[in-house]
Amino acid sequence: MSEPVLEASDLSVVHRTPAGDVHALSDASLELHPGELVVLVGPSGAGKTTLLHVLGGIQPPTTGRVRVGDVVLTEAPEKQVDAVRRDDIGYVFQSFGLIGALSAEENVELPMRIRGTEPAERSERVTRLLERVGLADHAKQRPAELSGGQQQRVGIARALAGSPRIVLADEPTGQLDSHTAATMIDLIASIAHEDGVAVLLSTHDPSIMLRADRVLELHDGVLRAGVVPAAVV
Secondary structure, eight states: OOOOSEEEEEEEEEEEETTEEEEEEEEEEEEEOTTOEEEEEOOTTSSHHHHHHHHTTSSOOSEEEEEETTEETTTSOHHHHHHHHHHTEEEEOTTOOOOTTSOHHHHHHHHHHHHTOOHHHHHHHHHHHHHHTTOGGGTTOOGGGSOHHHHHHHHHHHHHTTOOSEEEEESTTTTSOHHHHHHHHHHHHHHHHHHOOEEEEEESOGGGGGGOSEEEEEETTEEEEOOOOSOOO
């Protein structure tokens, strides 16, 4: 197996409350490798979003270590963490996370503007990405003019805008009907298997486990290897 693009070890997140400590994560460790689709399952409140936020450099852990490439996010200065998030990690949000005032193409273009990508390259890449997610004819439409599935496709295209090595998808099918969700998983799987991107996708839908190269289970902040079911009833 190829070298991991992301390694996390002994991650814990503890929230201090008047009622006592709440352990959102407890000593979680994992690796992500290029070209694999890893599915993270667990009930609501299990800590899936917290884990993705820590891995993506959005939230620091209470203890533990995250390494992306040569950068240890949990030890690096904020400027270096921002650079890794910008250049190496694409994030897909369950709530789509699009900017309502911008068109589909402008939402996809935004990460490249932040990176300082040349206009001609931005335009070419936005066109390619919208074609890939089947939205070439909707480039000028704003999020409110798109269906939920179309908005999530824009979100995926935006996550790919910076050519990331890692994509973290936080329950990306949670607001979609079953048919649209299946199409979305096809797209995300192709990102892993055809583009060689390491994809970690969280879900509470057991049927998505069938598409995984590996399954991880998270319960009450405790992470362990999961088993892909032979069939989903």
